[in-house]
Amino acid sequence: MIRVVLPYHLRTLAQVGAEVTIAVEGPVTPHTVLSALEARYPMLCGTIRDHVTGKRRAFVRFFACGQDLSHEPPDTPLPDAVASGSEPFFIIGAIAGG
Numbered sequence: 001m002i003r004v005v006l007p008y009h010l011r012t013l014a015q016v017g018a019e020v021t022i023a024v025e026g027p028v029t030p031h032t033v034l035s036a037l038e039a040r041y042p043m044l045c046g047t048i049r050d051h052v053t054g055k056r057r058a059f060v061r062f063f064a065c066g067q068d069l070s071h072e073p074p075d076t077p078l079p080d081a082v083a084s085g086s087e088p089f090f091i092i093g094a095i096a097g098g
Helices: 008-014 030-040
Strands: 002-005 019-022 060-064 089-093
Touching (some): 002 030, 008 089
Parallel strands (some): 002 089
Antiparallel strands (some): 002 019, 060 089
C-alpha cells in the first residue's frame, strides 16, 4: 500500500484525513499513484492534474523522501521507501501571492 499525504483543501474535498493509503498496480510512479488516487477518490479528478493534458497543475508540488519530484517525468519510479509504504508521497498545495 502506498501512503499519500494530501493538502488540507484536497482532504476536505475528499472527506478524508491527512493521509490515505492506496493500492497501485504495476510500477510505483507519480502517474500510477495519482491514477489510483483519482480512481479511489473521483472528486479529486482535475484538482491535481489537468483533465485534458494530464499535466500537474501549476500550484501543486510532489515530494518524496525529502526530494521535490514536481518537475520529474510522471513515469519516473518513486523511491523504494515510498513503494514499500515506509515513507509517504506528499502532494503539496503551493502558496502564491504578495
